[in-house]
Amino acid sequence: MNLPADNIIEARGLTKRFHGFAAVSEVDLDVRRHSIHALIGPNGAGKTTFFNLITKFLAPSEGTIRYNGDDITAESPARVARRGIVRSFQISAIFPRMTVAENVRIALQRPLGTSFRFWQSESTLDRLSERVDELLDAVGLGAWRDQSAAGLPYGRKRALEFATTLALEPELMLLDEPTSGLGSEDVDRIADLIRKVSANRTILMVEHNLSVVARLADTITVLARGKVLAEGAYADVSADPRVIEAYIGGEE
Ligand SMILES: Nc1ncnc2c1ncn2[C@@H]1O[C@H](COP(=O)(O)OP(=O)(O)OP(=O)(O)O)[C@@H](O)[C@H]1O
Numbered sequence: 001m002n003l004p005a006d007n008i009i010e011a012r013g014l015t016k017r018f019h020g021f022a023a024v025s026e027v028d029l030d031v032r033r034h035s036i037h038a039l040i041g042p043n044g045a046g047k048t049t050f051f052n053l054i055t056k057f058l059a060p061s062e063g064t065i066r067y068n069g070d071d072i073t074a075e076s077p078a079r080v081a082r083r084g085i086v087r088s089f090q091i092s093a094i095f096p097r098m099t100v101a102e103n104v105r106i107a108l109q110r111p112l113g114t115s116f117r118f119w120q121s122e123s124t125l126d127r128l129s130e131r132v133d134e135l136l137d138a139v140g141l142g143a144w145r146d147q148s149a150a151g152l153p154y155g156r157k158r159a160l161e162f163a164t165t166l167a168l169e170p171e172l173m174l175l176d177e178p179t180s181g182l183g184s185e186d187v188d189r190i191a192d193l194i195r196k197v198s199a200n201r202t203i204l205m206v207e208h209n210l211s212v213v214a215r216l217a218d219t220i221t222v223l224a225r226g227k228v229l230a231e232g233a234y235a236d237v238s239a240d241p242r243v244i245e246a247y248i249g250g251e252e
Pocket residue numbers: 018023041042043044045046047048049050
């Protein structure tokens with residue numbers, strides 16, 4: 001059999017202009033199914049804008065996006081979320097006065113999730129509690145389940161955001177700087193968690209911490225000034241003189 005490469009995302013000629021300024025410019029980018037794909041680049045490179053195009057929070061000025069082979073360029077954010085494209089740290093706000101477990105329960109019953117109808121039915125309310133516990137165990141928050149979310153240490157809040165995102169059963173999970181603001185112990189814990197939840201799903205992440213990128217990413221795309229500068233495995237990309245130059249130039 002001669003199957004084409006199994007890409008979950010295929011972006012072609014993707015461009016987003018703000019008042020004539022191209023924040024994302026003619027980007028071609030494939031994300032391989034079940035990979036961890038990192039998007040890196042200097043501040044202002046267009047990484048978050050690219051995410052917003054994939055989740056449809058922004059409409060592209062030009063170009064197309066295919067998801068599982070379907071053209072989703074004109075679809076609404078709600079529709080692509082139902083398809084399984086879920087961005088963490090944005091949709092999954094934490095309700096501080098609720099307990100940790102209640103936050104996960106609410107996420108499971110959220111209308112965005114593909115499994116929404118399932119969790120609404122009376123017969124599954126017992127299963128719902130089980131699923132809450134499963135998700136809390138998966139992110140290491142079992143011991144915190146009945147604490148208020150507001151009282152969680154910062155790194156654990158991020159783990160809770162993970163649980164509420166996982167509740168939506170994303171097929172493609174987008175993480176925008178998942179380790180930002182964390183101390184080194186929490187960075188390690190979240191990196192382990194990303195590795196763990198990457199089983200059977202695809203992860204596209206923007207990450208400034210290059211040791212996390214080196215450890216996790218199968219493929220890295222470097223953006224600079226809205227364009228793809230380089231792409232490949234960490235060893236290749238990090239040795240690329242254009243990438244080094246863009247990073248040094250970006251610090252000025
Ligand atoms: N809504 C907007 N209106 C106008 N300009 C915007 C808008 N959003 C982003 N930009 C500009 O587009 C460029 C890319 O921004 P973006 O946030 O995508 O960069 P980034 O790679 O995520 O940077 P960072 O690493 O700092 O998060 C920047 O120059 C930014 O000022």
